[in-house]
């Protein structure tokens with residue numbers, strides 16, 4: 001039988017992870033990336049054990065350990081005074097329970113580790129895909145077309161491959177803003193406490209976690225950042241002041257796709273299931289997708305979809321619900337939530353992390 005030719009559109013976390021996972025099954029890929037060079041911002045990313053299990057299994061443990069921090073806990077705090085509402089152990093507790101670590105690192109370092117692992121010549125930069133057809137043909141801006149036995153659309157929120165895979169009217173499938181934006185900054189804070197801190201308050205929240213040599217800060221609010229956190233815990237206000245101008249990222253969601261493949265095309269990561277970052281699971285789910293697609297093989301796309309569709313829909317729905325829960329106004333419902341947070345521990349994460 002002739003060897004399978006696999007093309008991946010997009011060299012983000014999902015696209016590089018699937019190229020690596022397929023290579024581990026002796027299937028080689030060509031990855032087409034629209035940027036001229038490896039593209040990743042310097043902001044942080046948390047990688048929970050359901051993602052690191054896959055990456056360590058692909059042999060990336062030592063490279064990831066060299067560029068990451070292992071937070072020892074996630075602490076949830078009250079907006080007004082920083083009072084501790086709940087603490088979930090991470091660090092060794094996560095490694096012991098799930099057999100893989102909880103990491104925090106810079107996206108650029110994660111992308112570098114993935115690029116180094118896929119090796120030279122696999123990624124073709126400057127190749128913007130403009131269309132994909134179910135027979136596996138890709139067309140590009142200013143480059144010859146390419147045909148493959150399997151095309152994996154790992155081309156993110158505004159995926160071109162998804163346009164062909166979806167079965168319904170395009171207008172129903174557009175990315176929908178959820179009404180909030182994440183403002184991101186990294187502070188130079190060597191020696192920051194190795195803790196993920198989340199401040200919850202009415203209609204907004206903020207998260208801070210260490211990355212090597214810095215502290216990654218994400219503030220989520222519907223309106224402008226300026227003044228949004230006035231009157232919040234002094235510790236958070238100090239961080240926001242020290243951060244200076246933050247970069248705004250509007251947050252989106254999208255319908256659950258009725259099918260994840262069509263003909264020789266399949267989608268993965270944000271192309272299949274963008275979700276708000278409130279559970280820190282978007283990239284983790286892309287990495288899980290990569291492992292599942294490689295395990296199913298190019299011949300069994302129904303199995304791939306079967307393994308991933310329900311799981312990612314559940315995680316996306318929990319991310320949206322998590323946002324609503326985080327943003328409760330003060331009152332009886334918020335007090336019930338705070339009691340729930342105080343009582344919850346690592347086992348409550350089993351459905352996500354195991």
Ligand SMILES: Cc1cc2nc3c(=O)[nH]c(=O)nc-3n(C[C@H](O)[C@H](O)[C@H](O)COP(=O)(O)OP(=O)(O)OC[C@H]3O[C@@H](n4cnc5c(N)ncnc54)[C@H](O)[C@@H]3O)c2cc1C
Pocket residue numbers: 009010011012013014015032033034035039044045046047127128129130154155156157158159160182184218249268269270271277280281282283284285286
């Ligand atoms: C504020 C914020 C915080 C987050 N924090 C976390 C976290 O802590 N943990 C976590 O797991 N997730 C987190 N996420 C989610 C995570 O960033 C995404 O889910 C993840 O990056 C998706 O990866 P992807 O490879 O599917 O898509 P992308 O990262 O969007 O990559 C797509 C790639 O395809 C390329 N591309 C796009 N179109 C084309 C084309 N037409 N032709 C060729 N190439 C193309 C792009 O240039 C890019 O390289 C966060 C998201 C946000 C906004």
